[in-house]
Amino acid sequence: MHVFACGLMTETNTFAPFPTGLADYIVRRPSDPIVNRQGSDYGNAIDVWYQECQKRGWSFSMGLFAFAQPAGITPRPVYEALRDEMLADLQAAMPVDIVLLSLHGSMIADGYDDCETDMVDRVRHIVGPQVLIGAEFDLHSDLTDQLMEQADAIVLYKEYPHTDIADRAVDLFNLMADAHAGKIKPTMACFDCRMLGMYLTPHQPMRRFVDEMTAREGHDGVLSLSLFHTFPWADVPSAGVKMLAITDNDPVLAQQVAEEFGRKFFSLRHALLFNSLPMNEALDKALANPNGPVVIADQADNAGGGAPSDSTFVLRELLRRGVEKTAVALLWDPIAVQVAIATGEGATLDVRLGGKMGPMSGDPLDLRVTVTKIVTEMVQTWPQGNNPPLVIPLGDSVALHCQGIDIVVNSRRSQVFGPTAFSNAGIDPTQKRLLIVKSTQHFYAGFEPIASEIIYMSAPGAIAPRFAEIPFARVDKRKFPWLDDPFAD
Ligand SMILES: [Zn+2]
Known part of the structure; x- marks a missing residue:
C-alpha cells in the first residue's frame, strides 16, 4: 500500500492591492524532514497522513507542500512552477494507491479561476481512473462540478477558527482507507445554498449547525458532510455557499442530505449575520468595560483574508483619544522594523508607521516611539484544539511604545493567531486594558480564555465584512x- 500526499494552498483575495509572489510561499520539499518542521503553517495535514501510514505500516511519499499568506492573484509562472514541481513529485512516486491533497479551495492564479480544479484534474490525469484521490480543503472554499467528478472525496474543516485541520485530515484518511479496502464507495452530491457571507462557528446558530453535521456523519449511509463557506473577497463565478454530502454508494441519498442541510443553512441566513461594530462604536463599547483585557478584532485589516495588515485607522483613533494600557498587533511594516532594529532596543526615534500598501490602509502615522523589544525571526503559535500548536513565522519584529500604546510591528505579513503575537515581543497581553488584533476570527481560540470581552469591529479597511458592498463583477x-x-423565482 502506497500513499502519496502533497499540497499547494493560499486564499486569494482578487481585490488585494498586491499579488502573492513566489517568495510569499513557504515551501516544504520531499527532502525536508517529515514532522516537527518549524514554520509548518497549515501543512500539518501532511504530518497527520504520514503518521496514519506509520500506524498501518503503509509506505508514504510526500510531494511539494507550499502555503502562502493570503493576498492577491498568484502570477501564472509562479503557480505553474509550484504545481508542476508537485506533479513531478507525484510522477516520480508512481505507482501509488491513494493520493491525498491538502488544498485551500479558493486559490486563484493568473489564467486560473480555480486552481484546485486544475490541480485535481492533472493529478487524475497522472494516476488514472482507479487510484483514489482525496482532498482536504479549508472551509473558505468553492466547489465546482469538475472537482466533484475528478476527486473521490473532499472533506472540509468544519470549524472557524480552524481548530480541526488535523481531525478532518484523519476523517479523510479513514474514508480513503475504507474505500481502498472495498468497505465503502464514497459518493458525493452538493446543494447550492445561494448565499455569500462569513460564518463564525463558536457562535449560535452556527455552532448548532456544525454539531448537527457532525452528529449525522456515520449514520444511515451518510459518511461525511461539509459546508463550503466560500471566500467572499474572490470575484469568480464559482463563489457561493454550497453544502456537500458524501454517502456510501447512494447518489440519491447524497443529494437528499445535501439539500436537507443546505436548506436548513439557508433558513438561518438572517440569524447568521454577525454584528461587526463600526470603529467608534466598538471602541466606546470596549472602553465602557472596566475589566481588561477587552479584545477588539480589526476584521477589515486581516492579512488572513488578503488585507495588507498595515492600516492605521484604529491606531490613529486610539492616539487621538489618549487611550492607554493598550496593545496592537500585528502591524506589517518591514521598513519601520529595519529602522527600529538599526536604532536599537531602548532607543527613541521618529518613525513613519503603516499606511503604505494601498488606499485602504489609510495614511501613515508619524510617531515618536521607543523600541522596547527587538526579536529576530519572531514566531507566533496557533493553538489548535488538542493538537500541537502550529508555528507561524513573522520575520524580524519589534515592539514599539507610543503614548501608552504598545505596537508589535513585523516584517513577514500575518494575522494574529494567538497571545504569543504579543508575549513573544515582550508584552504581557493579560495586563492590558485593550488588545487590538488584526484578524477576522482565527485569533478567537487563543484569546477567548484571557479576554474579559471580545468585540468584532468593522473599521475602514480592505476587507470590512459588509458583503453586499463588495464590488463584484x-x-x-x-x-x-x-x-x-x-x-x-
Ligand atoms: Zn479559512
Whole structure:
C-alpha cells in the first residue's frame, strides 16, 4: 500500500492591492524532514497522513507542500512552477494507491479561476481512473462540478477558527482507507445554498449547525458532510455557499442530505449575520468595560483574508483619544522594523508607521516611539484544539511604545493567531486594558480564555465584512444578501 500526499494552498483575495509572489510561499520539499518542521503553517495535514501510514505500516511519499499568506492573484509562472514541481513529485512516486491533497479551495492564479480544479484534474490525469484521490480543503472554499467528478472525496474543516485541520485530515484518511479496502464507495452530491457571507462557528446558530453535521456523519449511509463557506473577497463565478454530502454508494441519498442541510443553512441566513461594530462604536463599547483585557478584532485589516495588515485607522483613533494600557498587533511594516532594529532596543526615534500598501490602509502615522523589544525571526503559535500548536513565522519584529500604546510591528505579513503575537515581543497581553488584533476570527481560540470581552469591529479597511458592498463583477448576485429569497423565482 502506497500513499502519496502533497499540497499547494493560499486564499486569494482578487481585490488585494498586491499579488502573492513566489517568495510569499513557504515551501516544504520531499527532502525536508517529515514532522516537527518549524514554520509548518497549515501543512500539518501532511504530518497527520504520514503518521496514519506509520500506524498501518503503509509506505508514504510526500510531494511539494507550499502555503502562502493570503493576498492577491498568484502570477501564472509562479503557480505553474509550484504545481508542476508537485506533479513531478507525484510522477516520480508512481505507482501509488491513494493520493491525498491538502488544498485551500479558493486559490486563484493568473489564467486560473480555480486552481484546485486544475490541480485535481492533472493529478487524475497522472494516476488514472482507479487510484483514489482525496482532498482536504479549508472551509473558505468553492466547489465546482469538475472537482466533484475528478476527486473521490473532499472533506472540509468544519470549524472557524480552524481548530480541526488535523481531525478532518484523519476523517479523510479513514474514508480513503475504507474505500481502498472495498468497505465503502464514497459518493458525493452538493446543494447550492445561494448565499455569500462569513460564518463564525463558536457562535449560535452556527455552532448548532456544525454539531448537527457532525452528529449525522456515520449514520444511515451518510459518511461525511461539509459546508463550503466560500471566500467572499474572490470575484469568480464559482463563489457561493454550497453544502456537500458524501454517502456510501447512494447518489440519491447524497443529494437528499445535501439539500436537507443546505436548506436548513439557508433558513438561518438572517440569524447568521454577525454584528461587526463600526470603529467608534466598538471602541466606546470596549472602553465602557472596566475589566481588561477587552479584545477588539480589526476584521477589515486581516492579512488572513488578503488585507495588507498595515492600516492605521484604529491606531490613529486610539492616539487621538489618549487611550492607554493598550496593545496592537500585528502591524506589517518591514521598513519601520529595519529602522527600529538599526536604532536599537531602548532607543527613541521618529518613525513613519503603516499606511503604505494601498488606499485602504489609510495614511501613515508619524510617531515618536521607543523600541522596547527587538526579536529576530519572531514566531507566533496557533493553538489548535488538542493538537500541537502550529508555528507561524513573522520575520524580524519589534515592539514599539507610543503614548501608552504598545505596537508589535513585523516584517513577514500575518494575522494574529494567538497571545504569543504579543508575549513573544515582550508584552504581557493579560495586563492590558485593550488588545487590538488584526484578524477576522482565527485569533478567537487563543484569546477567548484571557479576554474579559471580545468585540468584532468593522473599521475602514480592505476587507470590512459588509458583503453586499463588495464590488463584484463576476459573482452571480442572485444570492442572499442581494436577494432575500433567491429560491423564490
Ligand atoms: Zn479559512
